[in-house]
Amino acid sequence: MKTKKKKIVLIEKTQCSITEVAGMCYMMEETEAIEYIKTTPYTYRVTQRDKKHIICTRDYKVDRINLHIESGRVVDTTIG
Secondary structure, eight states, X not given: OOOOOOOOOOOOTTTOOHHHHHHHHTTOBHHHHHHHHHTSSOEEEEEEETTEEXXXXXXXXXXXXXXXXXXTEEEEEEEO
16 A cells, blocks of 8 residues: 655744644654654654653753654654
8 A cells, every 4th residue: 555755845944943843743754753853953852652651851941842653653742
């Protein structure tokens, strides 16, 4: 079965907010989302995989996107 690839529109680093970047990652494949985030000035971490929470520090970073992954896709994002 062929799957459609989502076309990623890269936004200039100076024009995108972290909220926009996090929103763009929704329902992307994990590797695709990570590659996209790497093109921005923001950082990321996976905080949940297949409904299992991953132990993380509790520090809050305004430039970090937390990814929740299910079956290889980003199903939720949070900032911090």
